[in-house]
Amino acid sequence: MKRKWISFLNEDLRNLSLSGHVGFDSLPDQLVNKSTSQGFCFNILCVGETGIGKSTLMDTLFNTKFESDPATHNEPGVRLKARSYELQESNVRLKLTIVDTVGFGDQINKDDSYKPIVEYIDAQFEAYLQEELKIKRSLFNYHDTRIHACLYFIAPTGHSLKSLDLVTMKKLDSKVNIIPIIAKADTIAKNELHRFKSKIMSELVSNGVQIYQFPTDEETVAEINATMSVHLPFAVVGSTEEVKIGNKMAKARQYPWGVVQVENENHCDFVKLREMLIRVNMEDLREQTHTRHYELYRRCKLEEMGFKDTDPDSKPFSLQETYEAKRNEFLGELQKKEEEMRQMFVMRVKEKEAELKEAEKDLHEKFDLLKRTHQEEKKKVEDKKKELEEEVGNFQKKKAATQLLQSQAQQAGAQQTKKDKDKKNASFT
Amino acid sequence: MAGTSKRSTSPHASRSSSPKASPCEMFGYVGIEAVLDQLKIKAMKTGFEFNIMVVGRSGLGKSTMVNTLFKSKVWKSSPVNKLGPLPQTLQLQSVTHTIEEKGVKLKLTVTDTPGFGDQINNDKCWDPILNYINDQYERYLQEEVLITRQHHIPDTRVHICVYFVPPTGHCLRPLDIEFLKRLCRVVNVVPVIARADSLTLEERESFRWQIQEDLKNNGIYVYPQKCFDEDSNDKTLNDKIREKIPFAVVGADREHLVNGKCVLGRKTKWGIIEVENMAHCEFPLLRDLLIRSHMQDLKDITHNVHYENYRVHRLNESHLLTKGAGWVTLSPPTRRNTGGSSRGQRWNRDESENAC
Numbered sequence: 001m002k003r004k005w006i007s008f009l010n011e012d013l014r015n016l017s018l019s020g021h022v023g024f025d026s027l028p029d030q031l032v033n034k035s036t037s038q039g040f041c042f043n044i045l046c047v048g049e050t051g052i053g054k055s056t057l058m059d060t061l062f063n064t065k066f067e068s069d070p071a072t073h074n075e076p077g078v079r080l081k082a083r084s085y086e087l088q089e090s091n092v093r094l095k096l097t098i099v100d101t102v103g104f105g106d107q108i109n110k111d112d113s114y115k116p117i118v119e120y121i122d123a124q125f126e127a128y129l130q131e132e133l134k135i136k137r138s139l140f141n142y143h144d145t146r147i148h149a150c151l152y153f154i155a156p157t158g159h160s161l162k163s164l165d166l167v168t169m170k171k172l173d174s175k176v177n178i179i180p181i182i183a184k185a186d187t188i189a190k191n192e193l194h195r196f197k198s199k200i201m202s203e204l205v206s207n208g209v210q211i212y213q214f215p216t217d218e219e220t221v222a223e224i225n226a227t228m229s230v231h232l233p234f235a236v237v238g239s240t241e242e243v244k245i246g247n248k249m250a251k252a253r254q255y256p257w258g259v260v261q262v263e264n265e266n267h268c269d270f271v272k273l274r275e276m277l278i279r280v281n282m283e284d285l286r287e288q289t290h291t292r293h294y295e296l297y298r299r300c301k302l303e304e305m306g307f308k309d310t311d312p313d314s315k316p317f318s319l320q321e322t323y324e325a326k327r328n329e330f331l332g333e334l335q336k337k338e339e340e341m342r343q344m345f346v347m348r349v350k351e352k353e354a355e356l357k358e359a360e361k362d363l364h365e366k367f368d369l370l371k372r373t374h375q376e377e378k379k380k381v382e383d384k385k386k387e388l389e390e391e392v393g394n395f396q397k398k399k400a401a402t403q404l405l406q407s408q409a410q411q412a413g414a415q416q417t418k419k420d421k422d423k424k425n426a427s428f429t
Numbered sequence: 430m431a432g433t434s435k436r437s438t439s440p441h442a443s444r445s446s447s448p449k450a451s452p453c454e455m456f457g458y459v460g461i462e463a464v465l466d467q468l469k470i471k472a473m474k475t476g477f478e479f480n481i482m483v484v485g486r487s488g489l490g491k492s493t494m495v496n497t498l499f500k501s502k503v504w505k506s507s508p509v510n511k512l513g514p515l516p517q518t519l520q521l522q523s524v525t526h527t528i529e530e531k532g533v534k535l536k537l538t539v540t541d542t543p544g545f546g547d548q549i550n551n552d553k554c555w556d557p558i559l560n561y562i563n564d565q566y567e568r569y570l571q572e573e574v575l576i577t578r579q580h581h582i583p584d585t586r587v588h589i590c591v592y593f594v595p596p597t598g599h600c601l602r603p604l605d606i607e608f609l610k611r612l613c614r615v616v617n618v619v620p621v622i623a624r625a626d627s628l629t630l631e632e633r634e635s636f637r638w639q640i641q642e643d644l645k646n647n648g649i650y651v652y653p654q655k656c657f658d659e660d661s662n663d664k665t666l667n668d669k670i671r672e673k674i675p676f677a678v679v680g681a682d683r684e685h686l687v688n689g690k691c692v693l694g695r696k697t698k699w700g701i702i703e704v705e706n707m708a709h710c711e712f713p714l715l716r717d718l719l720i721r722s723h724m725q726d727l728k729d730i731t732h733n734v735h736y737e738n739y740r741v742h743r744l745n746e747s748h749l750l751t752k753g754a755g756w757v758t759l760s761p762p763t764r765r766n767t768g769g770s771s772r773g774q775r776w777n778r779d780e781s782e783n784a785c
Contacts, residue, residue, distance in 0.1 A: 015500045015528070015529070016499075016502070016503070016526040016528050016537075017501060017526070018500045018501050018528055018530060019500045019501060020498055020499075020500040021530070022498070022500050022528070022530060022534050022716075022720060023530075023716065023720045023721040024477070024479075024528075024530060024533060024720050024721070024724060025530045025531040025532070025533045026720075026721050026722070027472075027477050027533055027535070027724055027725060028468075028469045028472045028473055028533060029469075030722070030725035030726070031468065031469075031472050031725050032465050032468055032469055032725060033725075034725055034726070034729060035468055035551070037467065037659065040464060061459070062453075062455060062459055063455045063457040063458070063459050064454060064455045065453075065454060066453065083452055084450035084451070085450055085452070086450045086452045086453065087452075087453055087459075087461060088452075089455065089458070089459060089461045089462050090462050091462075092461050092462045092464065092465060094461050094464075095450055096453075099448075109432075114721065117489060134742045135740075135741055135745060136737075136741055137737070139733075140729075140733045141465070146718045183783055199766050212634075217612070218471075218474055220470055221470070274459075274460065274461075278459060278460050278461060278463065278464075279460040279463040280463070280467070281465045281467070282461075282463070282467060283464055283467035283468055283471055284467070284471075286489070287471070291580050295577075295578060299576050299577055301574050303576060313461075361624040389582075406624075417576050
């Protein structure tokens with residue numbers, strides 16, 4: 001019997017008018033409350049040469065002092081150092097991870113400089129993918145380590161991008177949201193800065209480097225994002241020291257010729273960077289990472305592993321099937337291993353048995369030997385005993401003979417004295 | 430569920446397994462809290478989805494209740510022709526609307542189950558419903574495992590199933606118990622006492638108490654489930670709700686004049702029952718729970734718990750099939766009646782895993 005489980009009434013999505021206040025306008029608040037209790041993750045990757053001001057900028061951006069020692073210049077290669085911090089502002093808990101490229105740009109041969117960075121980013125995607133593919137997974141609990149924003153520090157040469165920068169950015173642009181910034185911008189004069197910025201942007205465009213585009217589709221942020229994009233790359237100055245300006249203390253760098261104020265928009269673009277990175281687009285950066293970069297990685301990885309989406313008329317579950325095949329393979333391997341182990345075990349047992357048998361035989365032989373020796377000894381002892389008995393017998397005979405002689409001698413002696421006595425007595429009479 | 434495993438399955442555990450993070454103090458305002466606004470803007474732009482299913486015998490006022498909840502005519506025409514014969518089989522019917530309030534767009538899908546419990550032999554009448562719910566999970570899963578996925582996977586999974594208990598005043602019937610037992614493992618269930626205007630307040634209280642006892646004795650965990658309480662605040666709030674479950678509700682979509690005000694209510698010869706009056710019935714509690722306070726939570730639990738459970742079973746169930754020579758092709762989960770009961774068994778077997 002054909003059953004129709006579900007029939008959709010032929011009304012497509014139609015707008016319904018409400019005759020009163022229902023109350024689901026609180027949904028965004030419910031969502032935000034949920035997210036607040038869970039906390040947020042944000043991961044920033046800072047790529048730039050040693051000494052270009054990465055750590056200082058982070059300190060300035062987040063108004064705090066992250067513990068770190070300045071790196072040395074003689075690292076053999078580029079390595080990434082990740083540090084996590086927990087920040088809290090009003091009721092928002094942020095788990096911030098800052099990843100530093102230690103040793104970037106210090107080597108003589110910089111061919112492979114970009115590789116550790118790409119590997120790190122891929123490793124974070126891989127970790128997430130692994131979690132997502134698990135059978136029993138806990139994604140809501142997962143600490144997201146994927147890089148949400150990559151701040152690329154450009155050295156303030158005033159001319160153009162270095163080839164290392166171009167190569168690295170090209171390798172990273174499909175994997176992460178790149179925000180290029182000009183570091184230590186207080187060393188560039190204002191007119192030079194403008195030329196420098198345009199040169200950089202045109203070089204990026206001509207080399208096909210895709211940097212992060214501030215979203216302009218949402219009306220509330222479209223305007224501010226559009227105006228800010230014009231100033232890319234942001235020329236920033238970082239400072240954690242405060243200088244007295246007027247009657248206030250402000251973050252600044254003091255030179256003999258003047259004071260560069262970090263938060264003064266005429267002096268540098270720090271405020272713009274903070275606006276864009278944190279106050280306006282943090283969520284969008286996270287979303288782009290998840291829906292664009294991660295999905296790209298996932299697609300490539302799965303296709304690499306041999307999965308493919310089948311076309312609609314064949315079986316629709318190829319991922320599941322390959323899962324199953326893998327599981328079979330895995331179980332088969334397990335079985336094989338088990339067999340191997342069993343074989344080995346049997347063999348070992350046999351060996352041990354043989355050994356034990358050998359040992360038993362030895363023992364038997366030893367026992368026999370001992371027995372024989374014992375017998376021999378016994379015989380010897382018996383012989384000796386016989387001898388001794390013979391001797392004792394002889395001795396006794398001799399003793400008896402001597403005693404006899406003695407008694408005979410005594411008797412004879414006694415008789416002689418009697419004879420003598422009788423003679424004496426006879427003479428007296 | 431042991432204390433340790435509770436935390437790992439709670440969808441709200443915010444203690445993530447992460448590298449050690451040192452707390453840092455900020456010396457000034459940074460602006461991190463702006464991310465909340467960004468979230469809100471993003472959410473309002475993409476809109477929300479909510480899927481509700483109402484189950485109960487015909488004549489209990491399910492459609493009216495839905496209309497009252499969403500203050501609109503959700504059903505253009507009655508899903509079941511009230512004058513005609515009752516449907517011979519259980520047929521689920523869904524209707525989807527987009528409603529908007531103060532800039533918040535909500536895509537609402539209501540699934541009705543006319544014919545439920547109406548047959549003479551109601552054995553396994555829960556199967557079509559279970560199959561429907563699992564179908565939606567299946568659909569989502571298939572979208573999720575694609576190589577090229579959509580940005581936003583359309584969510585048709587049932588977030589809440591409102592079960593209408595007829596106001597007998599005694600206790601839960603065997604059909605109710607069987608149904609609730611099976612469904613509470615698969616979806617969030619909220620039982621309500623329908624047509625509560627036929628019970629006095631005392632009868633209501635004793636009926637409610639009896640139902641709570643029945644639920645407890647049969648191991649039925651209705652929403653809000655105790656094991657998903659995140660912290661003590663949640664617990665106190667949810668405890669208050671749990672005390673009152675099942676809500677005694679009355680639905681009405683007509684307005685009447687009471688004390689000069691226009692209110693939704695049912696007019697009878699002995700008075701007007703005001704739907705939104707807490708003294709008359711507990712409809713406001715239901716509405717607040719479903720819409721105003723726990724809507725997001727319902728979606729989260731569906732996504733993080735029920736859907737994940739389904740996914741685990743689905744990905745594991747292949748190893749229960751016999752491995753013949755060569756490759757076993759997976760077909761979508763079977764739809765036979767017997768399949769349904771074995772599925773029911775399977776869910777029950779995993780009581781230790783996901784029972785609270």
